[in-house]
Amino acid sequence: xxxxxxxxxxxxxxxxxxxxxxxEYICAYENKKDDYExxxxxxxxxxxxxxxxxxxxxxxxxxxxxxEDIIKVVKKCQxxxxxxSPSEGHDPHLLYTLSAVQILCTYDxxxxxxxxxLVLYVSALQQEDGSFVGDMWGEVDTRFSFCALACLALLHRxxxxxxxxAIEFVLSCKNFDGGFGTKPGSESHAGQxxxxxxxxxxxxxxxxxxxxxxxxxxxxxxLPSGGLNGRPEKLPDVCYSWWVLSSLAMIGKLHxxxxxxxxSFILASQDEETGGFADRPGDLVDPFHTLFGLAGQSLLxxxxxxxxxxxxxxxxxxxxxxxxHVQLL
Amino acid sequence: MHGRLKVRTTAEQQELKRQERTQKLNKFQAGFNRAxxxxxxxxxxxxxxxxxxxxxxxxxxxxxxWNYRREIIQHLLDVKPKEEAQxxxxxxxxxxxxxxxxxxxxYGVWHHRSWLxxxxxxxxxxxELQLCNKFLxxxxxxxxxxxxxxxxxxxxxxxxxxxxxxxxxxxxxNFSNYSSWYYRSKLLPVVHPSPDGSGRAAEDVLLKEFxxxxxxxxxxxxxxxxxxYHRWLLGKGExxxxxxxxxxxxxxxxxxxxLTKPVKVGSNGVALSVSVQGKQLSxxxxxxxxxxxxxxxxxxxxxxxxxxxxxxxQDIAVELNSSEHTQLVTCALGADQSxxxxxxxxxxxxxxxxxxxxxTLTNELESCKQLExxxxxxxxxxxxxxxxxxxxxxxxxQDDTSRYIEKLQDVDSVRRNxxxxxxxxxxxxxxxxxxxxxxxxxxxxxxxxxxxxxxxxLATVSEIDFSSNKLSSLGQCCHLRCVKCLVLDDNVIVSxxxxxxxxxxxxxxxxxxxxxxxxxxQPLNACAQLRKLAINGNPVTQTHDCEQLKLVIPQLSYLSH
Numbered sequence: 025x026x027x028x029x030x031x032x033x034x035x036x037x038x039x040x041x042x043x044x045x046x047x048e049y050i051c052a053y054e055n056k057k058d059d060y061e062x063x064x065x066x067x068x069x070x071x072x073x074x075x076x077x078x079x080x081x082x083x084x085x086x087x088x089x090x091x092e093d094i095i096k097v098v099k100k101c102q103x104x105x106x107x108x109s110p111s112e113g114h115d116p117h118l119l120y121t122l123s124a125v126q127i128l129c130t131y132d133x134x135x136x137x138x139x140x141x142l143v144l145y146v147s148a149l150q151q152e153d154g155s156f157v158g159d160m161w162g163e164v165d166t167r168f169s170f171c172a173l174a175c176l177a178l179l180h181r182x183x184x185x186x187x188x189x190a191i192e193f194v195l196s197c198k199n200f201d202g203g204f205g206t207k208p209g210s211e212s213h214a215g216q217x218x219x220x221x222x223x224x225x226x227x228x229x230x231x232x233x234x235x236x237x238x239x240x241x242x243x244x245x246x247l248p249s250g251g252l253n254g255r256p257e258k259l260p261d262v263c264y265s266w267w268v269l270s271s272l273a274m275i276g277k278l279h280x281x282x283x284x285x286x287x288s289f290i291l292a293s294q295d296e297e298t299g300g301f302a303d304r305p306g307d308l309v310d311p312f313h314t315l316f317g318l319a320g321q322s323l324l325x326x327x328x329x330x331x332x333x334x335x336x337x338x339x340x341x342x343x344x345x346x347x348x349h350v351q352l353l
Numbered sequence: 354m355h356g357r358l359k360v361r362t363t364a365e366q367q368e369l370k371r372q373e374r375t376q377k378l379n380k381f382q383a384g385f386n387r388a389x390x391x392x393x394x395x396x397x398x399x400x401x402x403x404x405x406x407x408x409x410x411x412x413x414x415x416x417x418x419w420n421y422r423r424e425i426i427q428h429l430l431d432v433k434p435k436e437e438a439q440x441x442x443x444x445x446x447x448x449x450x451x452x453x454x455x456x457x458x459x460y461g462v463w464h465h466r467s468w469l470x471x472x473x474x475x476x477x478x479x480x481e482l483q484l485c486n487k488f489l490x491x492x493x494x495x496x497x498x499x500x501x502x503x504x505x506x507x508x509x510x511x512x513x514x515x516x517x518x519x520x521x522x523x524x525x526x527n528f529s530n531y532s533s534w535y536y537r538s539k540l541l542p543v544v545h546p547s548p549d550g551s552g553r554a555a556e557d558v559l560l561k562e563f564x565x566x567x568x569x570x571x572x573x574x575x576x577x578x579x580x581x582y583h584r585w586l587l588g589k590g591e592x593x594x595x596x597x598x599x600x601x602x603x604x605x606x607x608x609x610x611x612l613t614k615p616v617k618v619g620s621n622g623v624a625l626s627v628s629v630q631g632k633q634l635s636x637x638x639x640x641x642x643x644x645x646x647x648x649x650x651x652x653x654x655x656x657x658x659x660x661x662x663x664x665x666x667q668d669i670a671v672e673l674n675s676s677e678h679t680q681l682v683t684c685a686l687g688a689d690q691s692x693x694x695x696x697x698x699x700x701x702x703x704x705x706x707x708x709x710x711x712x713t714l715t716n717e718l719e720s721c722k723q724l725e726x727x728x729x730x731x732x733x734x735x736x737x738x739x740x741x742x743x744x745x746x747x748x749x750x751q752d753d754t755s756r757y758i759e760k761l762q763d764v765d766s767v768r769r770n771x772x773x774x775x776x777x778x779x780x781x782x783x784x785x786x787x788x789x790x791x792x793x794x795x796x797x798x799x800x801x802x803x804x805x806x807x808x809x810x811l812a813t814v815s816e817i818d819f820s821s822n823k824l825s826s827l828g829q830c831c832h833l834r835c836v837k838c839l840v841l842d843d844n845v846i847v848s849x850x851x852x853x854x855x856x857x858x859x860x861x862x863x864x865x866x867x868x869x870x871x872x873x874x875q876p877l878n879a880c881a882q883l884r885k886l887a888i889n890g891n892p893v894t895q896t897h898d899c900e901q902l903k904l905v906i907p908q909l910s911y912l913s914h
Contacts, residue, residue: 060374060375060377060378063378063381063382064378064381064412067412067414067415067416067417068414109417113385113389113417114415114416114417115416115417115420117416159416159420161419161420161423161464161468162468163460163464165460199535199538199539200535200538200539200582200585201535201581201585205496206496206500207500207503209500209503209539210496210499210500210503211496211499211531211532211535211536212535213496228646228647228648229648230646231615231643231646231648231649236775236778237588239771240771241581243768243771244577244768246767246768248767250767255494255531256531256577256578256581257494257529257531257577257578258494259356261355277771279770280768280770280771280774281767281768282766282767282768282769285767295359302357302359303354303355303356306358306359307356307357307358307359308357308358308359309359310354312354313354351645351646352645353645
């Protein structure tokens with residue numbers, strides 16, 4: 025009686041972590057520079073690099089990536105305005121500026137860019153109401169609030185923006201279900217929730233969240249298949265294993281989802297032949313879902329992977345090396 | 354990147370696909386390079402529009418191309434006369450609509466459209482609203498479209514009433530309405546604001562919403578959005594900032610103030626000031642009990658040198674100053690008293706309910722129970738019954754509540770840990786509702802507690818017993834500022850983190866827990882008054898002897914091992 029809930033069929037295979045295959049997959053991806061997928065995703069290349077090296081670092085195989093080449097690419101992509109573009113020939117944007125900082129932090133190579141210029145670029149994107157636009161073309165989104173604050177937190181330069189106003193704006197995006205949307209008045213979405221909680225964790229203001237209400241909304245993302253969706257009535261997706269899970273971790277409610285069922289879903293989304301993770305079992309893999317599948321596994325305690333920081337989605341040891349501290353409930 | 358099925362193909366099919374893709378790739382690269390070249394040369398002409406248009410129609414996420422296209426359009430708008438400019442914009446609108454039909458969820462397309470509408474000499478907002486209506490017909494959950502709609506509504510002055518009507522239509526005509534219910538939650542307080550200025554919607558309107566939402570979940574008991582909305586209707590409004598309890602002690606001389614919500618004293622306009630015998634104290638240093646935050650609802654300050662032993666009655670007053678209001682609370686420490694309290698008289702759980710609300714909620718409870726009879730395993734009905742019982746009369750329904758929560762752990766087992774923590778929260782709320790936290794001794798043993806809630810409310814209790822539960826973390830115990838004797842036997846505790854710095858803790862029992870490392874006991878080093886400790890039945894006793902343990906906690910006089 026009534027509409028059936030959207031979900032996928034409960035798939036049980038593969039049921040173990042295919043670490044070696046994933047290492048192979050990412051290495052191969054880096055070398056496929058003429059590949060269709062690779063070229064057509066040039067517009068997000070910087071984030072693509074961040075996904076790949078973070079995945080490799082989590083698996084303990086970062087040394088297999090060509091650090092020098094990557095660092096050179098990042099350096100080339102910083103524009104005069106201080107911001108970073110996804111690739112050469114593209115315009116700078118806050119999304120790729122964060123990815124660049126994450127990459128350089130992982131390699132401990134921040135000195136190759138003009139950090140002051142970068143900080144200036146980020147701070148100039150803050151609006152009067154505390155929000156951040158993604159670039160000079162004015163799109164406002166709480167994703168950008170996260171990008172800005174995460175960037176500055178990693179650089180120890182939060183003093184460059186009006187943090188109180190930034191918090192005020194994020195809180196104005198809080199909704200009836202305890203969640204957060206893209207802008208004030210926007211519907212709750214797990215990705216946006218991750219971003220807003222990230223801002224609050226960085227600024228020590230997690231007490232402003234109704235952790236019980238939001239935690240409940242987040243644990244309701246788990247479907248019978250074990251996978252997590254991003255909001256009600258949507259299909260499960262491995263990337264939500266990261267955004268929902270890290271959100272739960274930030275507010276101290278990680279134990280509210282069924283760990284074993286989720287692990288089973290994430291593992292079933294691996295491709296046994298090619299390596300890598302897809303959004304759900306049976307689909308095509310990509311580096312994006314590979315990182316988030318591994319990141320989710322790390323948060324769930326997978327010992328073959330390094331510990332991951334739930335706010336920055338970077339290895340905790342990198343965050344420790346940078347001496348960056350965040351609040352977690 | 355999403356929703357692409359891995360399909361098995363023959364070698365021949367793969368080769369064909371590879372060729373097709375190489376063609377696409379070359380075409381794209383050629384086009385992108387040409388566009389980049391023209392942009393470098395500052396060429397903003399028809400060809401630029403054509404090339405970027407072709408590229409973006411197939412690849413709407415390449416934001417650099419949208420940027421260039423905006424430069425082109427801006428230039429043309431600057432040089433063309435008004436009518437031509439308007440025509441250019443409407444052509445662009447058509448182009449964008451075509452893009453949306455293929456990619457209705459592209460951030461780039463929607464953002465470009467809002468940029469365009471802000472640039473148009475004479476924007477037609479009605480058309481834009483109709484566009485939103487059309488795309489919400491295709492997909493009521495398209496949040497890009499809803500966000501764009503809110504932009505159009507704001508720019509064109511569509512009233513909140515009209516939008517509320519729109520949500521009513523949407524909700525009555527189809528399922529999968531989470532976005533509409535959500536929008537409703539934003540519109541109601543605007544269209545029908547509560548006269549108390551709280552920012553919530555007026556009560557009589559909220560009560561009518563119960564009818565609306567009940568229709569929804571009776572039509573489709575698995576329609577999640579209605580149940581989520583229902584939970585919101587049951588929720589309380591924003592808590593007002595007030596002093597909930599003022600506690601004074603002579604030995605050690607200190608004040609504890611408990612507020613109704615977390616603040617940072619001395620910041621954001623929140624201040625606490627103390628007077629003893631009518632004289633305001635200067636240089637008062639307030640500290641909050643929360644270990645991981647600068648914000649808290651429990652604040653403490655020392656009254657060293659300000660309180661006198663063996664004196665007549667001493668009057669203490671604390672004033673709370675905030676942007677919300679000012680409140681003065683007084684407390685008298687009698688001549689032969691060592692401590693005193695002034696506490697709020699309001700009930701912990703239940704705000705006063707109007708007769709109308711009580712009646713509505715009672716009817717709701719009846720209806721949900723009827724639904725339960727039809728669908729005994731519908732977790733939404735079971736959970737909502739629990740929420741309704743808590744809202745109506747938590748103590749009267751406490752046994753029923755426990756039964757339902759147990760059933761929920763069975764019916765919705767994936768979320769069993771959530772239900773266990775919820776049950777723990779309710780049990781502690783019941784204790785507070787009975788005002789048992791104002792006694793000197795609190796017992797919450799053997800009730801399957803998995804989480805500690807409201808520990809700030811036990812700040813003035815000196816003997817606490819949480820034994821025989823399922824507690825794994827003591828993080829919340831940092832608020833037990835007056836506890837002298839704490840019993841935590843027979844739990845699943847791994848670490849004493851949370852107990853460090855408890856100023857009055859003398860006697861601690863942790864028998865039969867899961868402490869397996871010395872690190873787990875390290876926090877006790879910072880409990881200056883701790884003299885008695887029992888840790889029998891913990892794995893750490895297998896690997897470490899008394900002497901080793903005493904090194905970590907040298908202040909102990911008695912260790913039961």
